[in-house]
Amino acid sequence: MSTTFTLDTATSRANPTPKPMRRLTVPAIQKRKGGEPIVMLTAYTARMAQLMDAHCDMLLVGDSLGQVIYGLPSTLSVTIDMMIAHGAAVVRGSYHSVVIIDMPFGTYEASPEQAFASAARIMAETGAAGVKLEGGEAMAETVAFLTRRGIPVVGHVGLTPQAVNALGGYGARGRDEAEQAKILADARAIADAGAFSLVVEGVVEPLAIAITQGVGVPVIGIGASAQCDGQVLVAEDMLGMFDRTARFVKRYDDMAGRISAAVERYAGEVRERAFPGAEQLYSI
């Protein structure tokens, strides 16, 4: 049975305090290469983090919050302030998982120094364990710059949503040999530069397997392969909050249907003056 948590303004922690668990660390995740699969989901709010934390190894505050939370058409207009606000909430709501925060478009590509300033702000203002950034060989120097300065980095190659305009859409990548070679080289470059893990999104399965076998860090797949070292999905997708999702999403629930049914019942009871009932009312 779920517990209702409120945020204690004195401590910024959930009240009652969820049973504290020792938080996993970046080196512990790194050691999972080729071992027990890593479970990762996106989380954007403290409450969702509380609900998912005990079942996950990593929580990703993805810039997909642009579409999922803010109704934006893509991730491109997500700001660093949005990522920090949601990232801090997820850190407050979790005790076990490694929390990683996406660096939004435009906050890291210009130079390693720009990336360091953005990443340092994200880490300092949220308490997250690391950041994720998109891109291959072109971002390797930046990944090396960050990791040498103590910022754990997760890379993201294959289908990189921040590059949607350059890619021409969200279709799967690596359908021809030249593109497969390019994405494999991207993955190797980011891993060699010091990323402690890699997200590989939306690639043909043989390429996902080749990347998993070809780099020394855990590869977390989304639309990739069950042979990867772990899996990530957008939580709202796998919970069935949306009518349309990508082919690679498996729906584990129908939250949209259940929310709609609950709200329909509430609306009916309000209209019939059946809510609030005696149990919800205060007596003198």
Ligand code: KIV
């Ligand atoms: O933004 C996000 O949610 C992501 C995952 C889809 C990997 O990057």
